[in-house]
Amino acid sequence: VGLSAHGGWASQAHVPALAALPDAYELRALSASSAETAKTAGERFGVPLAFGSVEELVERDEVDLVVVTVKxxxxxxxxxxxxxxxxxVLSEWPLGNGTAEAQEMAAFAHSRKLRGFVGLQARSxxxxxYLRDLIADGHVGEVLSTSIIASGDSWGPTFxxxxxYLIDRDNGATMLTIPLGHTLDGLASVLGSFTELNATATTRRSTVRHQRTGELAAMTAEDQIAVTGILEPGAVASLHYR
Incomplete structure (x- = not known):
């Protein structure tokens, strides 16, 4: 769902990954925002079934796994x-716009005894x-602390x-929910999850500028996030996304 002939995460990541595993998966169908765009994408990627709505796609017996790659x-x-x-279903991260949506989807899948997956790919x-294995084998001894400083360029001074849609906090696609979430999952896969933490999140740029037109827009998504805490083995962790 969301495979486009004009770019996007599905065409840049999912299709090349599936193509690298020809014996494991077959890309049988896609759906897009309209029948016309779906047809164009189907021709571009060689997908036999192309639909203008997700309802048409999910009712097909040929489809076993639905991958959701939209906003x-x-x-x-x-x-x-x-x-x-x-x-x-495999859904891109974050699963929902807020915890309540994610819990509802997970509960519904569980009630129907269906398996669901979320695309947190850093741990893969x-x-x-390799880093996880080195740590587990004691390559550096006991890890006392770790620090991460990272940048989320989609939440900088321009858009x-x-x-x-990323700069509006209500859309659920923020620096906090997307890159920070991916980074924390990768960190947890190597050094363990947080057992306790403190965090600060704020918006330092309340107004940002369109790259092409110069038009100003309000940004409500956080552009500064600092997290400190203790991981499962006892290591102290600090993370700053900006």
């Missing part, structure tokens, strides 16, 4: 449609898995057409 505000509707049709990256 966060649409996850709930699409995931629930797939689950209602009895399909296994070969470099991260583009595709990123306009």
């Amino acid at each position: 966060v505000p649409h996850h709930h509707e699409l995931v629930m449609s797939a689950l209602a049709a009895g399909k296994t 990256a070969p470099s991260v898995r 583009d057409d595709g990123g306009a």
Whole structure:
């Protein structure tokens, strides 16, 4: 769901990954915002079934797993449609726009005895898995502390057409929910989850500028996030996203 001939995460990440596993998966169907765009994407990627709505896609017997790769505000509707049709679902992270949506989807899948997955891919990256193995084997001894400083450029002083929805906190696609979430999951896979933490999140730039037009827009998403705490083995962790 969301595979486009004009770019996007599905075409940049999911399709190349599936193509690298030809014996494991077959890309049988796609749905887009309209029948016309779906047809164009189907021709571009060689997908035999192309639909203008998710309802048409999830009812097809040929489909076993539905992958949701659209913007966060649409996850709930699409995931629930797939689950209602009895399909296994892989949704991009974050699963829902807020905890309540995510809990509702998870509970619905559980009630129907369906399996669901969320695309937190950092823990699957070969470099991260290798680092995890080195730590587990005692390569550096006991880890006393760790620090991460990272930048979320989509929440800087400018935004583009595709990123306009990211700066509105109510859309659920913020620096806190997307890159910080991915980073924390990767950290947890290597050094363990937090057992206690303190965090500060604030918006230092309340107004940002469109890259092309110069038009000003309000930004309500947090652009400064600092987290400190203790991980499961006892290591002290500090993380600053800005």
